Amino acid sequence: MHYGKYIRSAAWRNNPARLAELVASGGRCRTCNGAAPEVQLQVHHRTYARLGAEIVGDLTTLCMECHRVITDLLRRRSYGLRSPKFSDVVSTISPSGPLRDPTRTIPGFDLLGAMK
C-alpha cells in the first residue's frame, strides 16, 4: 500500500478506527489537549502493522504541531544511530579532531581541529 495515496484517500478519511479515535479523544490533541479550531487535528499512526486495516489502538489524535514534533522524535530515534549508505554532504568538521570551541585555538591543532 502506498502510504501517501492512502493518507489522501476517502478510505483513510472514513476509516472506522480513525473516526473512533477522534471521538474517543474528545476532539482534542492527546498531547497538548488543544482542540479545533485553535489547532488542526490529525490522527497519528502509532504502528503501521495494519496500514489500511487499522484498529483503534494503532492510532492517536494529535494536533498538527504535536504530530510534527513526535514524528521528528520517532524518526530521530529510529534513524539517528544508523550509518548512512551514502552521503552527498561533505563534513566541515574534522572527524579525527577533538570537539573544540571555534573561538579558541588548541595548542597542537590547527583552526579546523586537525593535528599540526
Ligand SMILES: [Zn+2]
Ligand atoms: Zn498538540
